[in-house]
Amino acid sequence: MIVKEFNFLSKRYVALAISVILLLTSLAALTFKGLNPGIDFTGGFSVEVSFQEPPVISEIRDELASGGFPEAIVQSFGSSKDINIRIMPRENIDNKAIGKQIEEILNYSANAVELRGSEFVSPQVGDELTEQGGLAMLFALMMIMIYIIFRFQWKFAIGAVVALIHDVIITMGVFSIFQITFDLAVLAAILAVVGYSLNDTIVVFDRIRENFRLRRKEQTLDIINTSINQTISRTIITSGTTLLVLFTLYIIGGKSLEGFSLALIIGVVIGTYSSIYVATTSVLFLDVSTTDLMLIKKEKVDDGMP
Amino acid sequence: MNQYPLWKNMMVVVVIILGVWFALPNFYGEDPAVVIAKENGLAFSQLETSDIEEYLQEINSGYKSIRRQEKQILIRYDQVEEQLSGSDSMRAYMGRSATVALTFAPRTPNWISRFGLKPMSLGLDLRGGVHFKFQVDLDAAIEQRLNQYIADINKALIDKRIRRNIKKQGNVISIELFDPEDLSRARSLIREIDPLLVIETVPGKTSPGLQVEMTQDQLKQRRDFAIQQNILTMRNRVNELGVTEPIVQRQGLDRIVVQLPGVQDPTQAERILGATATLEFRMVCENESAFAAEAKGRAPIGCELFVDRVGNPVLLKKKTIVSGDQLIDASQTFSEGRPAVSIRLDNKGSKSMLETTKRNLNKPMAVLFIQQRQETKERDGQFVTSSVLEKEVINIATIRGVFSSQFQITGVSVVEARDLSILLRAGALAAPIFKVEERTIGPSLGQDNINRGFQAIVIGLAMVLLFMVFYYKGFGLIANFGLLINLTLVMALLSLLQASLTLPGIAGIVLTVGMAVDANVLIFERIKEEIRIGNSPQASITAGYQKAFGTIADANITTLIAALVLFTFGTGPIKGFAITLTLGIITSMFTAIIASRAIVNIVYGQRTINKLRI
Numbered sequence: 001m002i003v004k005e006f007n008f009l010s011k012r013y014v015a016l017a018i019s020v021i022l023l024l025t026s027l028a029a030l031t032f033k034g035l036n037p038g039i040d041f042t043g044g045f046s047v048e049v050s051f052q053e054p055p056v057i058s059e060i061r062d063e064l065a066s067g068g069f070p071e072a073i074v075q076s077f078g079s080s081k082d083i084n085i086r087i088m089p090r091e092n093i094d095n096k097a098i099g100k101q102i103e104e105i106l107n108y109s110a111n112a113v114e115l116r117g118s119e120f121v122s123p124q125v126g127d128e129l130t131e132q133g134g135l136a137m138l139f140a141l142m143m144i145m146i147y148i149i150f151r152f153q154w155k156f157a158i159g160a161v162v163a164l165i166h167d168v169i170i171t172m173g174v175f176s177i178f179q180i181t182f183d184l185a186v187l188a189a190i191l192a193v194v195g196y197s198l199n200d201t202i203v204v205f206d207r208i209r210e211n212f213r214l215r216r217k218e219q220t221l222d223i224i225n226t227s228i229n230q231t232i233s234r235t236i237i238t239s240g241t242t243l244l245v246l247f248t249l250y251i252i253g254g255k256s257l258e259g260f261s262l263a264l265i266i267g268v269v270i271g272t273y274s275s276i277y278v279a280t281t282s283v284l285f286l287d288v289s290t291t292d293l294m295l296i297k298k299e300k301v302d303d304g305m306p
Numbered sequence: 307m308n309q310y311p312l313w314k315n316m317m318v319v320v321v322i323i324l325g326v327w328f329a330l331p332n333f334y335g336e337d338p339a340v341v342i343a344k345e346n347g348l349a350f351s352q353l354e355t356s357d358i359e360e361y362l363q364e365i366n367s368g369y370k371s372i373r374r375q376e377k378q379i380l381i382r383y384d385q386v387e388e389q390l391s392g393s394d395s396m397r398a399y400m401g402r403s404a405t406v407a408l409t410f411a412p413r414t415p416n417w418i419s420r421f422g423l424k425p426m427s428l429g430l431d432l433r434g435g436v437h438f439k440f441q442v443d444l445d446a447a448i449e450q451r452l453n454q455y456i457a458d459i460n461k462a463l464i465d466k467r468i469r470r471n472i473k474k475q476g477n478v479i480s481i482e483l484f485d486p487e488d489l490s491r492a493r494s495l496i497r498e499i500d501p502l503l504v505i506e507t508v509p510g511k512t513s514p515g516l517q518v519e520m521t522q523d524q525l526k527q528r529r530d531f532a533i534q535q536n537i538l539t540m541r542n543r544v545n546e547l548g549v550t551e552p553i554v555q556r557q558g559l560d561r562i563v564v565q566l567p568g569v570q571d572p573t574q575a576e577r578i579l580g581a582t583a584t585l586e587f588r589m590v591c592e593n594e595s596a597f598a599a600e601a602k603g604r605a606p607i608g609c610e611l612f613v614d615r616v617g618n619p620v621l622l623k624k625k626t627i628v629s630g631d632q633l634i635d636a637s638q639t640f641s642e643g644r645p646a647v648s649i650r651l652d653n654k655g656s657k658s659m660l661e662t663t664k665r666n667l668n669k670p671m672a673v674l675f676i677q678q679r680q681e682t683k684e685r686d687g688q689f690v691t692s693s694v695l696e697k698e699v700i701n702i703a704t705i706r707g708v709f710s711s712q713f714q715i716t717g718v719s720v721v722e723a724r725d726l727s728i729l730l731r732a733g734a735l736a737a738p739i740f741k742v743e744e745r746t747i748g749p750s751l752g753q754d755n756i757n758r759g760f761q762a763i764v765i766g767l768a769m770v771l772l773f774m775v776f777y778y779k780g781f782g783l784i785a786n787f788g789l790l791i792n793l794t795l796v797m798a799l800l801s802l803l804q805a806s807l808t809l810p811g812i813a814g815i816v817l818t819v820g821m822a823v824d825a826n827v828l829i830f831e832r833i834k835e836e837i838r839i840g841n842s843p844q845a846s847i848t849a850g851y852q853k854a855f856g857t858i859a860d861a862n863i864t865t866l867i868a869a870l871v872l873f874t875f876g877t878g879p880i881k882g883f884a885i886t887l888t889l890g891i892i893t894s895m896f897t898a899i900i901a902s903r904a905i906v907n908i909v910y911g912q913r914t915i916n917k918l919r920i
Binding site for chain 2: 004025026043057058061067073074075076077078079080084086089119120121122123125128132133135136137139140142143147148160183184187188191193194195198202203205206207210230233234237238240241242244245246247248249251252253254255256257260263276306
């Protein structure tokens with residue numbers, strides 16, 4: 001059965017242009033606009049109020065949202081009548097005024113409310129998370145590269161890492177351009193994008209390696225094209241099912257999952273694209289050839305029968 | 307024919323059964339509860355338990371049940387309000403003899419919890435937890451710094467033989483001098499210690515004296531440092547307790563908020579968090595009678611009066627050989643069958659210890675246990691918490707040999723040895739802290755949000771399951787079975803590890819579900835390819851699994867490396883995400899490669915198939 005192959009790599013210069021534009025825009029946005037950090041990163045005000053009767057927490061949240069505090073985190077605090085509210089810092093307003101304002105907003109019903117106190121709270125995650133997190137990421141990248149060099153070859157290691165950085169920067173770039181709140185959940189989503197991007201890229205690379213060994217006479221470009229074609233149905237199905245879950249999370253998952261699922265949606269779309277174009281084009285530019293993969297001793301992939 | 311050996315099929319069955327078993331506790335809820343543990347680490351007797359129960363009935367506290375478990379008593383409540391007032395009254399009732407802590411107790415039935423099974427612990431965002439607020443004593447931090455300055459100034463002046471009399475008046479160090487010629491020398495010596503200090507000349511009796519003060523900037527810096535250092539120490543302590551995903555943050559000017567999701571031993575957390583226990587090593591004043599000093603109410607010059615654990619007076623030299631901040635590592639151990647703490651000193655501490663032991667062979671040295679404790683007392687119907695500084699000699703031993711950086715001390719109980727080693731490892735507090743508030747808090751995400759989130763995950767998952775059946779027919783069904791096993795196994799492992807599951811953690815699970823699907827897709831697409839090139843169904847199945855295995859392994863191992871590095875070096879939410887991702891990758895590889903193959907073998911393996919519907 002002959003399957004008509006699509007020449008993916010014929011569009012590689014278009015893809016390159018798109019990637020460069022996306023990367024530059026993202027980097028520019030990240031440099032000049034920066035991210036819009038959530039309350040986890042900024043700290044803010046902690047306001048304690050006490051009601052006469054146990055209030056409905058979701059009502060409080062709604063009242064605060066319409067009163068200009070859509071980001072408020074509302075928690076029961078020791079008893080069902082005491083409530084702790086955390087909000088983002090605001091310019092030109094101190095904790096006393098904030099407390100008053102919140103008290104007024106919450107006096108929406110016959111249920112009398114009393115302000116117990118309002119204070120500034122430091123960020124939940126300090127600088128050490130950013131520092132250690134950054135170091136952890138760098139180290140993770142190094143280890144991944146070492147593994148790929150060991151299993152494939154250094155050109156593939158560079159290709160995978162280029163695709164990875166490409167995906168992460170563009171995903172963060174979207175958050176910067178549209179100033180979508182970047183909180184801890186979004187950070188986790190970015191890490192998930194790293195995992196996804198790697199997974200996707202390695203699957204394509206694996207096929208390229210296999211084909212290099214099977215079809216020694218063919219042109220590199222053709223081998224890569226064939227490999228992409230052979231894995232494309234898998235790529236589409238996997239990305240499709242993942243996106244299915246993510247869109248459900250985004251649409252009906254509620255506010256707390258919005259940023260998180262959005263980051264993953266962007267990451268999965270970009271990650272799928274980059275595993276087809278960025279990772280493969282990178283190894284093509286590095287002039288990968290059959291001999292690169294022949295240097296490794298006899299492969300024993302097929303021995304690992306489950 | 308495709309067939310697994312019996313042991314492989316058995317292994318799959320055993321893993322699935324274990325997974326279901328360990329995931330089981332998650333299907334019951336939790337009660338707000340109060341745990342009580344004795345300070346000395348002993349168990350409660352039946353009599354004591356019924357005494358407490360009687361007291362609970364007497365004060366009409368609306369408790370749900372009371373039960374002895376291991377060495378603790380667990381009192382369950384229906385409402386958090388009852389739990390809160392219950393803990394206050396228990397604290398007053400038990401006094402100093404026990405630690406009382408707030409917690410959530412799983413409703414897992416006895417026949418399951420008997421095996422030590424626990425549900426997954428949910429994070430602060432999904433379930434809430436216990437909230438502590440600590441007040442940092444900033445005045446004490448300033449005073450400590452001033453005392454340090456006084457000691458430094460005193461030493462510098464002694465070295466230059468300058469007669470002086472140094473006193474502290476509030477935040478001012480006043481130095482009385484006796485020779486006007488010393489004035490400028492003293493001034494420059496102090497400048498050398500810290501050029502930023504404000505030094506003023508004041509008139510004196512025989513010679514003008516000096517007044518030294520810290521600048522406003524220095525005071526502010528010192529306060530900020532004390533808070534930052536304390537936050538760090540508190541984070542270390544929480545980590546030492548094995549709590550994942552806590553919140554430790556500064557609130558207002560001088561308070562630290564600590565929020566913990568589930569904790570293994572809440573009474574230990576209660577003791578450790580607010581504790582200030584540390585050790586000091588001093589020589590014993592040998593030639594003086596401690597009893598005489600106690601009777602006089604005054605210690606001889608250079609000595610200080612303390613009591614030992616049974617209340618006998620002991621006289622120790624005022625000079626400290628090694629203090630708590632010079633300990634860099636500590637661990638709980640046993641020495642000749644008695645609980646002990648093994649200690650390692652930093653450079654300065656080892657040097658001082660080496661010199662002392664060299665010079666004082668066969669002389670007694672004492673270990674001083676210093677701690678600040680909080681007491682809750684009932685006063686006019688109100689519960690009042692106050693803090694008391696306690697110094698106790700826990701051990702006097704004769705120096706038998708020369709030692710420096712590493713040694714053991716005894717004289718502590720098992721609980722104390724455990725707590726002390728955690729405290730010493732976590733580092734010293736830069737200023738004393740007092741607990742001013744303790745409450746349970748609700749989840750930081752709204753219940754409606756949590757519900758919608760879980761609903762979305764379930765719907766999303768259902769859609770994937772449907773797609774798989776629609777696209778891969780019977781094989782899809784098998785993949786789905788594997789997917790459900792995968793989720794059960796992740797749940798089981800998370801319950802076993804007791805790592806807190808937060809929203810980012812769920813992100814990790816969602817991703818691994820995606821990867822589990824991916825592994826199946828890779829296999830099935832390979833099988834399709836094999837059929838397309840004309841192989842027989844059975845051979846296609848074998849080749850499909852075989853060829854896809856390398857790809858799945860490479861892709862998953864690469865991601866696993868990333869996850870493990872993030873787990874090792876990351877903190878807080880990064881770590882939480884890495885845990886679920888790591889577990890998910892391992893379980894998904896098991897279910898996608900081994901479990902699904904076992905089922906495929908059972909369904910398709912033993913017969914001849916002419917056409918494979920996939």
